[in-house]
Amino acid sequence: MLETNRLTKRYGDFLALDGVTLHVPAGQCCGVLGPNGAGKTTMFRLLLGFLRPTSGVATIDGMDCQTRSLDVHRRLSYLPGDVRLFGEMRGREVLRFFADVHPCGSRVRAEETAQRLDLDLKRRVAFMSTGMRQKLGLAIALSIDAPLLIFDEPTTSLDPNVRHEVVQMLSDAHRQGKTVVICSHVLSEIEDICQRAVIMRQGRIVHDQDLHAMRRRHVIRGALTQPLPQVPHDLTSLIVDVRQTPESFQIETDGDLQPALFWLANLPATQIQISQLGLRAIYNRYHFEQPEAVLA
Numbered sequence: 186m187l188e189t190n191r192l193t194k195r196y197g198d199f200l201a202l203d204g205v206t207l208h209v210p211a212g213q214c215c216g217v218l219g220p221n222g223a224g225k226t227t228m229f230r231l232l233l234g235f236l237r238p239t240s241g242v243a244t245i246d247g248m249d250c251q252t253r254s255l256d257v258h259r260r261l262s263y264l265p266g267d268v269r270l271f272g273e274m275r276g277r278e279v280l281r282f283f284a285d286v287h288p289c290g291s292r293v294r295a296e297e298t299a300q301r302l303d304l305d306l307k308r309r310v311a312f313m314s315t316g317m318r319q320k321l322g323l324a325i326a327l328s329i330d331a332p333l334l335i336f337d338e339p340t341t342s343l344d345p346n347v348r349h350e351v352v353q354m355l356s357d358a359h360r361q362g363k364t365v366v367i368c369s370h371v372l373s374e375i376e377d378i379c380q381r382a383v384i385m386r387q388g389r390i391v392h393d394q395d396l397h398a399m400r401r402r403h404v405i406r407g408a409l410t411q412p413l414p415q416v417p418h419d420l421t422s423l424i425v426d427v428r429q430t431p432e433s434f435q436i437e438t439d440g441d442l443q444p445a446l447f448w449l450a451n452l453p454a455t456q457i458q459i460s461q462l463g464l465r466a467i468y469n470r471y472h473f474e475q476p477e478a479v480l481a
């Protein structure tokens with residue numbers, strides 16, 4: 186559905202996107218993560234054809250995002266990170282404008298979505314709060330019945346209840362078979378909605394994580410009364426990392442924990458805690474390390 190091949194964007198001497206190759210198959214929900222300035226929005230703008238790549242190619246449904254941007258736009262719904270709408274218009278007028286302009290738009294759906302987000306459509310955009318403008322952008326983007334959704338930080342400025350509602354609506358869209366690409370700094374949202382998380386840093390993809398596989402990974406921590414024994418041979422593929430100090434240990438596992446439970450229960454340890462590895466731990470590894478070290 187969505188493909189980039191060595192996609193590169195320079196702003197003058199500055200390399201904002203550095204040879205990104207990404208394939209998001211139809212029906213997948215993919216999160217794009219990364220610190221500020223990592224190149225996420227630049228990649229989205231290249232996919233929309235708003236920017237011209239320095240080199241490389243981006244395609245959606247096999248169509249070049251540069252040369253066939255109009256056809257590409259008909260197949261997607263895009264929520265930009267900075268929603269800018271016509272200040273003089275009332276919410277309802279803005280919704281109707283976009284519903285009429287987009288071939289997959291619908292006035293009824295747009296108003297239903299706005300109602301679900303608890304948005305007052307009588308208010309002029311200029312007098313809306315930041316969160317209200319975000320809701321209006323979401324009502325437009327979520328009501329467009331396109332096969333691909335590209336949402337840049339969809340829950341920025343929203344209160345927790347509306348955030349929850351938006352997460353539900355994006356999950357519903359995915360369940361209906363749409364391809365969803367979301368950029369967010371809220372890791373729990375990516376964990377809740379996505380099947381996959383791509384981590385970007387300094388214009389490059391530094392990690393591509395299958396979230397289903399991540400949910401099978403656990404961290405076991407505890408206090409040691411004696412040094413840890415050797416990991417039994419039959420558990421070496423399950424126990425992927427072991428770290429210990431004289432007082433404590435941390436073990437990382439990848440796979441069904443059941444075969445390791447007997448061994449874990451008999452460790453010379455107290456205060457044993459088992460938790461899922463989680464996206465935060467994975468994200469931190471790539472946020473704090475040098476990209477070269479990460480890729481090595």
Ligand SMILES: Nc1ncnc2c1ncn2[C@@H]1O[C@H](COP(=O)(O)OP(=O)(O)OP(=O)(O)O)[C@@H](O)[C@H]1O
Pocket residue numbers: 196199201219220221222223224225226227228266
């Ligand atoms: N028009 C521009 N001219 C020069 N540099 C730019 C321009 N647009 C973006 N940049 C730079 O390119 C880099 C990537 O920006 P981008 O907006 O893609 O990051 P991002 O990952 O979306 O960040 P954030 O999470 O803060 O939204 C940043 O260093 C930014 O300053």
